[in-house]
Amino acid sequence: MTTLQVIEYSVELIKDPFGILTGQRFEFVLDLEIAEDDELYSENGVYAKVIYLVDDSRREIVKYDLYERTTDRYLDFVLDPEEETAVAAFCAEHYDKN
Numbered sequence: 205m206t207t208l209q210v211i212e213y214s215v216e217l218i219k220d221p222f223g224i225l226t227g228q229r230f231e232f233v234l235d236l237e238i239a240e241d242d243e244l245y246s247e248n249g250v251y252a253k254v255i256y257l258v259d260d261s262r263r264e265i266v267k268y269d270l271y272e273r274t275t276d277r278y279l280d281f282v283l284d285p286e287e288e289t290a291v292a293a294f295c296a297e298h299y300d301k302n
Contacts, residue, residue, distance in 0.1 A: 207239035227259030230299045249273030256295040
């Protein structure tokens, strides 16, 4: 069972004025609820900035960064595979709701 949940989010289409990138990219800001026993847990809260690619044949996370909510301090952590899968599934379900 994953130890994080998305409690709030925003999503925005990233504009590509030069047409260099294939597909569409969306920037998500995910406010995460992390279990206290997870090493990623912070009393100040955690959010993720996620770049999500939607292309003809692919839907995937291109990049993500984690930050402490109240200080905006970058957190040098990676999500475990189960957590990353949960974030990717969330993005897949919500990218077109911007």
